[in-house]
Amino acid sequence: MSATAPLQSTRSPATSPADTHPLWPTAMGIPDAAALHRALDRVVRQVLEALILERLLAVGSEEMEPGLTRLCWAGCTSQGGPVRYQALADTEASFGRLRIRPDSLRRDEGAGFQPIRALRDFLQELQTALGAPDARFLPFAQELHQTWLNDAWAQVLPGPASLDASCAELEASLREAHPYHPCYKSRMGFSPWDNTRYGPEFGGRLRLIWLAVVRGGCVSSRIRGLDERRFLIAELGETTLAGWEAELLRQGLSPEDYALIPVHPWQWRQRLLGECLAELAARRILVLGEGGQDYLPQQSIRSLSNVSRPEAATLKLPLAIVNTSADRILSSHHVCNAGPVSDWLEGMRAADPFLSERLVLLREVLGLAWDAPEEPGPWRERRYGQLSAIWRESVESKLQPGEASLPFAALYHRDGAGRLLLDPWLDRHGLLPWLEALMRRAVLPLLHLLYTQGLGLEAHAQNLILLHRDGWPSRVAVRDLPGGLRFCRADLARPEACPELAPMPDFRRAHNAACSMEVAEPEAVRDFLWDALGFVNLAELAWALRQTRGLPEREFWALLARTLRAYQAERPEHAARHARYDLFVPSTRSEPLARRRLLGEDGAGWQNRPNPLAGL
Numbered sequence: 292m293s294a295t296a297p298l299q300s301t302r303s304p305a306t307s308p309a310d311t312h313p314l315w316p317t318a319m320g321i322p323d324a325a326a327l328h329r330a331l332d333r334v335v336r337q338v339l340e341a342l343i344l345e346r347l348l349a350v351g352s353e354e355m356e357p358g359l360t361r362l363c364w365a366g367c368t369s370q371g372g373p374v375r376y377q378a379l380a381d382t383e384a385s386f387g388r389l390r391i392r393p394d395s396l397r398r399d400e401g402a403g404f405q406p407i408r409a410l411r412d413f414l415q416e417l418q419t420a421l422g423a424p425d426a427r428f429l430p431f432a433q434e435l436h437q438t439w440l441n442d443a444w445a446q447v448l449p450g451p452a453s454l455d456a457s458c459a460e461l462e463a464s465l466r467e468a469h470p471y472h473p474c475y476k477s478r479m480g481f482s483p484w485d486n487t488r489y490g491p492e493f494g495g496r497l498r499l500i501w502l503a504v505v506r507g508g509c510v511s512s513r514i515r516g517l518d519e520r521r522f523l524i525a526e527l528g529e530t531t532l533a534g535w536e537a538e539l540l541r542q543g544l545s546p547e548d549y550a551l552i553p554v555h556p557w558q559w560r561q562r563l564l565g566e567c568l569a570e571l572a573a574r575r576i577l578v579l580g581e582g583g584q585d586y587l588p589q590q591s592i593r594s595l596s597n598v599s600r601p602e603a604a605t606l607k608l609p610l611a612i613v614n615t616s617a618d619r620i621l622s623s624h625h626v627c628n629a630g631p632v633s634d635w636l637e638g639m640r641a642a643d644p645f646l647s648e649r650l651v652l653l654r655e656v657l658g659l660a661w662d663a664p665e666e667p668g669p670w671r672e673r674r675y676g677q678l679s680a681i682w683r684e685s686v687e688s689k690l691q692p693g694e695a696s697l698p699f700a701a702l703y704h705r706d707g708a709g710r711l712l713l714d715p716w717l718d719r720h721g722l723l724p725w726l727e728a729l730m731r732r733a734v735l736p737l738l739h740l741l742y743t744q745g746l747g748l749e750a751h752a753q754n755l756i757l758l759h760r761d762g763w764p765s766r767v768a769v770r771d772l773p774g775g776l777r778f779c780r781a782d783l784a785r786p787e788a789c790p791e792l793a794p795m796p797d798f799r800r801a802h803n804a805a806c807s808m809e810v811a812e813p814e815a816v817r818d819f820l821w822d823a824l825g826f827v828n829l830a831e832l833a834w835a836l837r838q839t840r841g842l843p844e845r846e847f848w849a850l851l852a853r854t855l856r857a858y859q860a861e862r863p864e865h866a867a868r869h870a871r872y873d874l875f876v877p878s879t880r881s882e883p884l885a886r887r888r889l890l891g892e893d894g895a896g897w898q899n900r901p902n903p904l905a906g907l
Contacts, residue, residue: 326446327439334439335407336391338417338473339378341885344388345898347421358382360389366420368400374416375399384844385830386881386900410439427889434477434616441476442468444483445492450706454715458686458696458756459596463491463587465700470752470831472615472884478592480561480612489557491588496598498585499606500559503539503549503577504661504678510623511550512630513657514637522657523551526603526682527582535579544574550659552680553582555593555608562611562677576661590700590753593619594770596685604656604682605770611677616888620676623662627793628773628808629655629681635790636772639744650736651689651758651768657682672798686756686768694765699733699755699828703835711839716762722840723850725763730854733757733767737824738855742868745782745813747820749775751827776808777819782871817872818880818897826881826900833903844903852907877905 322330342348343362350364363377379395397404398413407413414432421428445466452464469475478486487493513519524532536546554563570576586595586606593610597603609621633654640646660679663671686696704712711717717725737750748754754775758766780786795807810816833847852875859869880897 322440322443322447326443329446330439330442331407331410332393332396333442334410334435334473335396335413336378336393337471337475338435338885339396340380340389340391341471341473342417342421344900345883345886347886347889348417355379362389362391364420366416369412369415369419372400375404377404383830383834385833385848385903386826388830390834410436421889423889427891431474431616431888434474434479434613437477437479438474440483441478441481441486441490442466444487445476445490448492451701451704451712454697454712454762457598457601458698459587459589459598459601460494461701462589462596462698463494465590465698465704466492467700467704468590469615470703471827474614474616474888476614477616478612478614480610481557485557489555489588489592491590491592494587496585496587497556497595499553499582499595499608500556501535501579501582502552502554502678503535503544503546503579504552504659505575506548506550508575508661508663509550509552509659510627510662511657511659512627514630514633514654517630517656519657522682527584531583538579539577542574542577544577549577551579552659552661552678553606553608554678554680555595555610558608558610558677566674566677590698591619593621594683601687602685603688605653605685607655607681607683609676609679616884621660621679621681622676622795622799623660623679624793624795624799625773626658626660626679626681628790629658631790631792632773632776635788636746636776638788639740639746643739643743645739646736649732649766650740651686651756651766652772653684653686653689653756653768653770655681655683655772668798675796675799683770686758689768690758693760694758695760696768697757697759698752699757700752702752702757703831705835705839709839711835713762714839716759717840719761720763722836722842726836726847727850727854728764729757730851732764734824734829734851735854735858736767737769737820738858738874741817741820741872742859742862742865744784745778745816745868745872747777747816748772748823749777750820750824752831754823755828773808775823777810777816778808779810779813779816782813782816813871814880817874821874821879821902822881822897825879825903830903845907848903849907852904855904874902875904875907876902878902 339348343350348364350362353361355361358381360380360382361377362380363375365373365375368374377397379392380389381392383390394406396407398407414435418428448466452461478490481489488495489497535551539546539549567576584597584599587598588595592614594605594607596605607621610619612619633652633656636652637654640650640652658681663674690696701712706712737748740746740748748769749771750769754769754771756768757764758768780789783789792808833844836842836847837844855874878899879902881900883898
């Protein structure tokens, strides 16, 4: 069977999770050899880059020419014999990263250097070099193998949608995923069929299953002034909502006693159906049926864009999968914080002319979660965050006349020939004028919020959307507000305005202590913002422009430095905060994603990285 068979069907709507989905026959086979090779090469390069940067793997280096280094290290095979590795890497001017060149990694077991053929052997030898225990390394290796498979399937897909496509279609069609995390496409829990059915890059539409859940077991939040029923009428249509309410009445139940919560079809079949039998039998949960609108997965997979009505809300739903080494539930404390945090941040934005002109906050307007507080401890932990929903404003609902939107990750997407997707914009507007506009209109608002309010947003590419007029940057939209926020309460501009926040349960804190919104030191707020915005986001754009346009990375960061210093010079009243959240320090801290995966929370404190803005 040809691995390219599904190409004609990947963008066609599929409005039900039927087993006859057109991609299923291909998922029964294997990707072709070329796709497997390209994906394997990326997996091994990306894991090595992370391990080297995070000081887990010691390697020797030899400068071949300015900016190009040969890396080498030795180990032993699973049989105890000697093995050597070498690779060519470009030295990057952004945060000290190395970029291993594609197809340059070679292995020598005594017969000369050869390309890597087997991920299993490579990982076994890597584990020996790291001295990593099986309990940590083997699950990591499983995620890497799954990433290899899933990325190989993505390799047979057509390239991204055009710049003229909708933001939702363009975002779904991007296939690169996380540019740094080694397990960038693991999706543990998905079968090959699930991946081709629900992975965003495959373009399949889906419809949601709606449940009525007794309100006594639910927690909720909403923005000020939102009437839940009127909102659901606008989202679902009055006929649909009235029909479901009539069904509850027919069963002798009061609609006011139930909350309506949508469920991802995979989550219902694979996780919730078997866990909710008692609630279904007692009519604490009722299945209302499939909704009538089509949704398209965003890059995060669990967030879904409404493609039947693009101006309608985006839905964020839990999935019991692991991706980039994190579970993708939707915690009740995030649901409870969604409305208050959205109101709090929107109040700041609306009161500040600089922000109101440049920044769009995609508020999380309504959140509902089945919390089951009466459950015994282990059962509550198992069910926590598995049945919940957050409705988020869509970017389409925020566009002004003449504006369009583009996911930030698309800014550094390159096609198979190495061309940037945004090349037409750069040709039209000029590279440096366009880049300066991007920094003024999309980067400065995020830094302004840090300087004036003491708030850091998790501004990696998945959370940012560029608003533009014919390719010229106009504003930036930010999403994932409660989950992607840090602040030091003592350093807020108005600490009294901070809402009372639902705390993270202890069992979740033990699982991921790094998720707390409130931190003790202002430097932690700065580093949280700069890690996402600088290291994970802008550094990728700087690298892409170096590779495709010949723009030196140092010139990229110098342009940002000039833009930022000009902004600061115009606002001397905030000089103390500019110093407290200094972005020109020699080093800032970044989250070590591979180290956390291999060493756990106790051994994975944030690490210093050379700051590309230092000295500029």
